[in-house]
Amino acid sequence: MPHSPAALLFLLPAISLAEVTSFTQCPQFFVGGVHPTVLKDPEDNNRYEQICQCLLDQNERPEYFYATLYDTRNKIPVYSAYEFHRADVERDDRWNVEPQLDGGTMLCMGGQNKIPTANRGLRQALNRDYDGSGYDKGHLFPVYHTHTVNTMLSTSTLTNAAPQEPSFNRGQWRRYEEDVAALLQKECDGAYVVTGVVPGNQHIGDGVRVAQYYWSAFCCFGESGALRSAGYIGPDNNGRVQEVGVKQLESILSDLYGLDFSVFQGIC
Structure with missing residues (x-):
């Protein structure tokens, strides 16, 4: 597989308008409470935002479902991390955004109407960026790996998606999601998954980078500790x-x- 230089990660300057929750508020989504590497941009300390992805419950309190490191310059996530559970949940795509990234005050994900009009899309993707683009909204934490309605709903936020070529999203990558789910359900008492993307040189809409590679890794546990781990990356030259x-x-x-x-x- 050809490797691309770190220059893939540069883009236009971003405006910092809000502070989003740090991973210290949702360590339960990482193996041993330890998160993957957090990328840094020496020219923009606010480029990579740590998001504890949440919905507000009936009492207007945040309920957390997974964690995302988000690249506000490329307007796609770097990775999302979650504890694996699976059950058959009917899919309902009601796409949200993260209002705090663009100056909104809502504590959790919500509609773009929760962002001041002039700020919408400054530091994150919007639905309009995908319209007519020919690319899918590729989930990092996929619906297929969820087990409750609220968890399913929480995955449909644009901070958990990157532009993905449709045949790969609905073909090889979907088969990966299904095969890993079957393996983890059969062999593990508990498992953690991290799924991410590497941006390419193309973009859609207002500077939303198309993912060149999707990658994922799981760590599987049994009664005696870590049992198994594996990583995945694609598409390769054969898709x-x-x-x-x-x-x-x-x-x-x-x-x-x-x-x-x-x-x-180093834990797995």
Whole structure:
């Protein structure tokens, strides 16, 4: 697989309008409470936002479902991390945004009407960016890996999606999601998954970068501790998903991101 330089990650300057929740408020979505590497931009300290993805409950209190590192310059996530559970949940795509990224005051994800009109889309993707683009909204935390209605609803936020070529999204990558779900349900008492993207050189809409690669890794636990882990990345030159070891995946991602990158920080 050809590796792309760290230059993939540069884009236009971003405006910092809000402070979003840090990962310290949702460590339950990481193995041992330790998050993957957080990317940094020495020219923009506010470029990469740590989001504890939430919906407001009936008492207007945040309920957290997973964690996302979001690239506000490329307007796509770097990765989303979650604890794996699966049950058959009927899909309902009602796409949200993260109002706090663009100066809104809502505590959790919501509609773009929760963002001041002049700020909409400054630091994140909007539905209109995908309209007529020919690309799918590719979930990082997929609906297929959810187990409750609220968890399913929480995955349909544009901070958990990147432009993905439709045949890959609905073909090889969907098969990966199904195969991993079957494996984790059969062999694990508990499992954590991190799924991310590497941006390419193309963009859609107002500067939303198309994902060049999708990647994922899981860490599976049994009664005696960690049982199994694996990594995946694609598409390769044949449009397929490659299975690799976690350390090999981390080596590939270190090359692509241009810094030492770890998914599970040596725990798996």
